[in-house]
Amino acid sequence: MDMSKPRGEIQFIRFCIVGTINTIVNFSVFQLLLILKAHYLFSSVTGFVSGVIVSYFLNRRWTFGLTTKSSIVEGTKFFIVNGIALAFNSLTMLICVEFFHLIKQMAWCIAIFVSLNINFFGSKFWAFHTKDLNQ
Numbered sequence: 001m002d003m004s005k006p007r008g009e010i011q012f013i014r015f016c017i018v019g020t021i022n023t024i025v026n027f028s029v030f031q032l033l034l035i036l037k038a039h040y041l042f043s044s045v046t047g048f049v050s051g052v053i054v055s056y057f058l059n060r061r062w063t064f065g066l067t068t069k070s071s072i073v074e075g076t077k078f079f080i081v082n083g084i085a086l087a088f089n090s091l092t093m094l095i096c097v098e099f100f101h102l103i104k105q106m107a108w109c110i111a112i113f114v115s116l117n118i119n120f121f122g123s124k125f126w127a128f129h130t131k132d133l134n135q
Helices: 008-035 040-063 072-099 104-127
Strands: none
Touching: 008 040, 008 104, 040 072, 040 104, 072 104
């Protein structure tokens, strides 16, 4: 086992800390765009993408302990995982707002919760996965 890379439970804690930072960025952009009268789905997608960019760099280095140069394949995998998470996030937003008539901020909170698990497991086991299975 590579001792320089954090274990699974440490990775999850770090992932949640990065997720908190990501969420602050995401929600700030989302809320700002709503204040500027942008459509709630556009605001949600733009906030989500802003958070994903921050998340990529923090998770790669700090959460999963990768020190090698980032590759196009790895970056592509990360953005595919987040694209899938974004699709579920947007669908959740749409259902919560249009069918359950929740306020947009509450719908946003539910949508973020839905995408958290997709992001963590997709990042850990596919996007940032290394060949060392003992991590």
